[in-house]
Each structure stands twice: as C-alpha cells, then as structure tokens.
Amino acid sequence: MELLIGILCGIALSLFFSFGPAFFGLIQSSIQHGFKRAISFVIGVSLSDIVVVFLMLTVLKNLDMVATMHNIYVASIGGVGIIIMGIYTFRKKAMAPKDKKSRLRFRDDEDTRTWHLILHGFLLNILNPFIWIYWISVITVLSAEVQLQPTERYIFFAGLLLATTGCDILKCRLASLLQMWFTVRRLNFFNKATGVILMIFGVYMIASMVVYQTSPKAREREQEHAPQSTRIIQTLHNHMVKDSSKRADTLYLQ
Numbered sequence: 001m002e003l004l005i006g007i008l009c010g011i012a013l014s015l016f017f018s019f020g021p022a023f024f025g026l027i028q029s030s031i032q033h034g035f036k037r038a039i040s041f042v043i044g045v046s047l048s049d050i051v052v053v054f055l056m057l058t059v060l061k062n063l064d065m066v067a068t069m070h071n072i073y074v075a076s077i078g079g080v081g082i083i084i085m086g087i088y089t090f091r092k093k094a095m096a097p098k099d100k101k102s103r104l105r106f107r108d109d110e111d112t113r114t115w116h117l118i119l120h121g122f123l124l125n126i127l128n129p130f131i132w133i134y135w136i137s138v139i140t141v142l143s144a145e146v147q148l149q150p151t152e153r154y155i156f157f158a159g160l161l162l163a164t165t166g167c168d169i170l171k172c173r174l175a176s177l178l179q180m181w182f183t184v185r186r187l188n189f190f191n192k193a194t195g196v197i198l199m200i201f202g203v204y205m206i207a208s209m210v211v212y213q214t215s216p217k218a219r220e221r222e223q224e225h226a227p228q229s230t231r232i233i234q235t236l237h238n239h240m241v242k243d244s245s246k247r248a249d250t251l252y253l254q
Contacts, residue, residue: 006159
C-alpha cells in the first residue's frame with residue numbers, strides 16, 4: 001500500500017510543486033535538444049533527488065538540516081550556482097541554418113553530450129536549497145504524522161520518486177511538441193528568458209534566506225505554516241489507511 005501512496009503523492013506533488021529551476025531547465029532542454037535527449041536531463045534531476053533522499057534517511061538523519069539549509073552561506077553557494085547556470089543559458093545561442101526564420105531541426109549528433117545534460121539536471125536540482133527543504137518537510141511528516149516504519153519509508157519514497165520521474169518524462173514529451181513552432185530567433189529568445197528566470201530565482205534564494213535569518217517574523221511564519229506538500233501526503237495517507245481499514249472490517253464481518 002505504501003508504494004501506491006508514494007506513487008499518488010509523487011503525481012500530486014509533481015503537478016503542484018514543480019515550478020523551480022529544474023522545471024525551466026527541463027522545458028528548455030526538451031525544446032532545444034528534443035524529447036529523447038531531454039530524458040538525460042530528467043535522469044540527472046532524478047539522481048539528485050535520490051541522493052538527497054538517501055542522505056536524509058541515512059547519513060544526515062541526525063543533523064539539523066532545517067538550520068543548515070537556511071544558513072546564508074549554504075543558500076549563497078546554491079544561489080550563485082544557479083545564477084551561473086542562468087548566465088550560461090542566457091548566453092547560449094542556438095546553432096541552426098542560415099535562414100533564421102526556418103524551423104529548427106533536431107539531430108541525435110548534436111554537440112551537447114548526454115553526460116552534459118545529466119550533469120546539468122543534477123546540479124540545477126541539487127544546488128537548490130528549497131529542494132532540500134522540500135524533502136525535509138516530506139520526511140518530517142512521514143516521521144511525525146504518518147509514522148511509517150523504516151522499510152515502509154523506503155517503499156514509499158521508491159514509489160514517489162518513480163512517479164516524479166514519470167511525470168518529468170511526460171513534461172519533456174509535451175514540451176518537445178513545441179519544437180515545430182520554434183525558429184532560431186525564438187529559441188534564442190527563449191534561452192535568454194530561461195536564463196533570466198534562473199538568475200532571478202538564484203537572487204531570490206539568497207535574499208529569502210537573508211530575510212529568514214534577520215527577521216524573527218519570517219522565521220515564525222515559516223515554522224507555523226506547514227508546507228502544502230506535507231499536507232497532501234498526510235491527507236492521502238489518512239484516506240488510504242481509512243479505506244484499507246474499512247475493507248478489512250468488511251472482510252472480517254463476512
């Protein structure tokens with residue numbers, strides 16, 4: 001049952017909480033490199049999620065990760081990394097035919113290598129402190145509210161990560177359908193827009209952590225309001241447990 005709950009939570013969280021740097025990188029990779037090659041970017045993002053979850057459940061389980069991820073220096077490193085990637089994306093130019101109004105043709109022998117896309121997805125996701133905070137909130141609600149056993153936690157996260165990866169692949173497919181609409185000029189504009197979004201996100205990341213550290217009200221507000229992701233997980237789990245209990249009672253009475 002925990003596998004099914006994990007899959008349902010992964011789908012729900014992918015629909016409502018996926019608009020970070022990795023999302024825009026995924027869209028940009030799908031449009032510029034095509035569906036098949038963009039899957040490499042998804043693999044990088046998924047690997048980073050697996051690494052974060054594994055560290056949270058094992059090596060870092062006794063560390064105060066909330067305080068660590070809200071540290072200005074940690075946030076600054078992640079923010080600067082995302083800003084650098086934004087600058088790189090902003091400066092990146094599409095290679096295409098002489099006629100800038102012609103449609104782009106995506107080939108399998110592009111200059112960008114597979115491992116470059118995997119590394120891009122991995123770094124863009126793992127450098128984001130909000131991803132760590134997001135997984136902290138998920139693990140916290142599993143420990144405090146849902147109270148899963150260690151084995152059940154791994155099964156739950158296996159389902160959640162599997163569903164998240166599947167949803168990302170679907171997003172790649174949908175984004176790649178826009179290829180036929182893009183010309184070189186439009187792709188260059190899109191790269192610049194994506195780069196600006198990444199740079200803004202990096203600056204916001206640093207600024208939000210500075211505000212968190214310097215404003216007691218900001219800390220209280222964040223501590224009082226549980227993230228929506230934890231509420232979704234708790235609600236789905238409670239419904240699934242109630243349904244399974246009802247079935248068990250029905251079978252017992254029969």
